Amino acid sequence: MLALELSNVTDSSEELNQKQPFEQMHFVEEVGLMFELVGLPRMSGRIFGWLLISNPPQQSHGELAEVLQASKGSISTMTRLLIQIGLIERVSLPGERRDYFQIKPNAWSQMTKQRMAQIIAFRQLAEKGLDLIKDMPSPLQQRLQEMRDIHAFLERELPLLDERWELEQKQSMLHKSH
Amino acid sequence: MLALELSNVTDSSEELNQKQPFEQMHFVEEVGLMFELVGLPRMSGRIFGWLLISNPPQQSHGELAEVLQASKGSISTMTRLLIQIGLIERVSLPGERRDYFQIKPNAWSQMTKQRMAQIIAFRQLAEKGLDLIKDMPSPLQQRLQEMRDIHAFLERELPLLDERWELEQKQSMLHKSH
DNA sequence: CTAAATGTTCAGTAAACATTGAACAAACCG
DNA sequence: CGGTTTGTTCAATGTTTACTGAACATTTAG
Numbered sequence: 097m098l099a100l101e102l103s104n105v106t107d108s109s110e111e112l113n114q115k116q117p118f119e120q121m122h123f124v125e126e127v128g129l130m131f132e133l134v135g136l137p138r139m140s141g142r143i144f145g146w147l148l149i150s151n152p153p154q155q156s157h158g159e160l161a162e163v164l165q166a167s168k169g170s171i172s173t174m175t176r177l178l179i180q181i182g183l184i185e186r187v188s189l190p191g192e193r194r195d196y197f198q199i200k201p202n203a204w205s206q207m208t209k210q211r212m213a214q215i216i217a218f219r220q221l222a223e224k225g226l227d228l229i230k231d232m233p234s235p236l237q238q239r240l241q242e243m244r245d246i247h248a249f250l251e252r253e254l255p256l257l258d259e260r261w262e263l264e265q266k267q268s269m270l271h272k273s274h
Numbered sequence: 275m276l277a278l279e280l281s282n283v284t285d286s287s288e289e290l291n292q293k294q295p296f297e298q299m300h301f302v303e304e305v306g307l308m309f310e311l312v313g314l315p316r317m318s319g320r321i322f323g324w325l326l327i328s329n330p331p332q333q334s335h336g337e338l339a340e341v342l343q344a345s346k347g348s349i350s351t352m353t354r355l356l357i358q359i360g361l362i363e364r365v366s367l368p369g370e371r372r373d374y375f376q377i378k379p380n381a382w383s384q385m386t387k388q389r390m391a392q393i394i395a396f397r398q399l400a401e402k403g404l405d406l407i408k409d410m411p412s413p414l415q416q417r418l419q420e421m422r423d424i425h426a427f428l429e430r431e432l433p434l435l436d437e438r439w440e441l442e443q444k445q446s447m448l449h450k451s452h
Numbered sequence: 453c454t455a456a457a458t459g460t461t462c463a464g465t466a467a468a469c470a471t472t473g474a475a476c477a478a479a480c481c482g
Numbered sequence: 483c484g485g486t487t488t489g490t491t492c493a494a495t496g497t498t499t500a501c502t503g504a505a506c507a508t509t510t511a512g
Contacts, residue, residue, distance in 0.1 A: 123399075123402060123406055130392075130395060130399060133313070134313065148418055149403050149407050149418070166502085169504090173500090193510065204420065221305060228297055228327055239326055242379075246382045249439055257428075315471090334488090336487095346488090346490085347471075347473070347492085
């Protein structure tokens with residue numbers, strides 16, 4: 097399964113990159129599988145995985161295609177997707193016509209926002225359902241009330257949790273910089 | 275797209291069920307789509323959706339197959355899946371050989387547990403990655419540190435959030451029962 | 453201008469997945 | 483004992499989806 101045609105990488109000037117290509121590719125593949133588990137295309141996960149460990153962190157379209165053994169089209173589509181959901185960003189170095197991609201600094205907070213959209217949708221669905229069975233005896237409505245309430249709860253609490261995270265993050269930064 | 279062969283339902287003794295079959299089936303379909311969005315089979319979502327609004331809340335294998343216009347095999351496979359991930363449960367009434375399914379009382383807390391497994395996997399992946407690039411200059415490690423830290427944070431905080439939810443839940447129960 | 457390099461879009465395909473339907477098993481009843 | 487109801491398993495089908503590769507832009511350089 098793992099593509100092993102890495103000879104092209106070897107003749108690059110960077111020698112360190114070649115030190116553990118096996119483990120690196122394995123890591124990339126694992127991130128791909130995790131993304132699949134979360135409902136995203138595997139290839140988008142591979143790209144993200146490589147951008148997590150690549151040196152330098154900026155990688156061009158072509159480099160991605162070569163390292164991941166994927167077609168240009170795939171890279172183009174998947175980078176667009178990753179940008180759209182806020183996990184990576186484009187960096188265009190001045191004077192270069194090539195585009196580079198890198199992990200977005202607060203990529204994971206973005207994922208939380210994605211999740212919030214789902215939670216809201218679930219709460220709204222629950223309310224829709226409750227409206228449908230509003231004439232049934234009250235105990236029968238409990239299932240949907242629980243669904244509505246827990247999502248309303250999360251809708252309220254997750255943003256607060258995110259704030260706390262950003263606060264903790266900033267504070268630990270201060271410790272280090274000192 | 276929506277299957278409209280509901281004549282079989284009509285001749286059931288329950289008249290109320292027939293009042294809004296359109297909206298009901300639409301609701302069922304929407305839950306199906308949400309499940310798909312979260313990475314679960316659409317049919318499992320349909321079953322779950324129907325169990326959210328069905329009267330009575332317990333539905334037999336056969337009833338599910340009829341209402342959802344699905345094959346016995348599909349129902350069997352999908353109910354097994356839903357039971358495995360903790361969203362529904364089997365209830366076998368004494369003296370009945372038929373099995374019934376219903377929404378599990380704390381179904382949504384179960385989903386949180388599912389999510390915890392993902393979060394743990396992501397943290398572990400981040401640590402694996404950090405080990406791979408431990409010789410790179412420290413700023414390059416930031417991407418993976420952030421990934422590790424936020425998941426460690428969630429790993430710590432989500433269970434606490436869940437506890438608070440259960441607490442709030444119990445208290446609002448007391449209010450009602452009085 | 454042409455030629456080369458970089459990117460995107462899109463039709464086609466190959467693989468994955470849900471779903472069906474039939475064959476099989478088990479429990480119950482006459 | 484059949485025969486009926488209920489439920490599972492599994493091979494075959496149909497659909498969806500990721501991925502490729504080629505055709506089509508766009509930019510830069512000579």
